[in-house]
Amino acid sequence: MADLLTLSRGPMKYVTRFKGYIINGYRFHVQDYDKGLRTQNCGIVVAGETDEEGKIIDYYGDLTDILELQFIGGRRLVLFRCMWFDVYDNERGVKMDEYDFVSVNPQRFLKTDEPFVLANQASQVFYARDHSNKGWNVVRKFLPRDTFDDMQKNDNDSEDLHYSIDRKRKRTHPGLE
Template identity: 45%
Template sequence: MYSLHKEELQRQSIANVQHRHHDEFPSWFKQYVVQKNLRGSLESTNHLYVLGLGPDMRVAKYSGIIVNGIRFHTIERDKYRHTQNSGIVVKGEHNSEEIDFYGELTDIIELEYCHGNCVYVFKCNWWNIDDKRMDQEHMAN
């Protein structure tokens, strides 16, 4: 659906497609899934509909969490501990090349959606381990 919205903007010959796509996608996605749900033609499960409605505006913040059996801690929680679990590795892409991004976990935020669905967002400080300088714009949060 992400590419569907982008293609729609390109067909309309809208200038600055990437910027508009970034700004408008969440509201477009919500409208899209609500309309599909009303028509009974939503191709996916209710999870897609719930995601389209957006999260609750209240969030929870944690210093540690276990996801799929893996323990994660924030830097602050690990500060005085012998065992460190705040390191993060994420596979990503930069200049069409697959690379690993390394960082430290600074915040764990829980976004709660309808019907008990939730998403955990990790905020990280990213390290530059390459001789080539990569600015923050090219690193994923």
């Protein structure tokens, strides 16, 4: 109930801007900050819905601004402002090749009045030159820092792991039984 009351009063008039922000294991930078660097941290992807019922689409873009709204009671909300690539035009905006690689045209943007996304909904992507489509960029998704693909383990592997850890612990600490 307190959260609802806080949100109903609206944000305070002060907004904090950032050039970089770490969330969900990703380190994001705004596009202007990335321009002089060899690394790229402004690529963003967000899963969204289309007008078609139940259809999910990935929206790709470049992060242009990071804003933190402050609410009474100490609540904070981080928003990413993005320039979204045109993902609706399958010939001039976005392409998928026979290997399921997605390419975007960095010259074509969505004309939208919804440039903001909640920071916790964002994932990071990198854009590399697409040599088979001149002027296009290939989108590369990746896992956040310090995370790994969870491999399916059966129960026996898990039990063997716990057994070997327990045996090692008892060898190094004989008093543990």
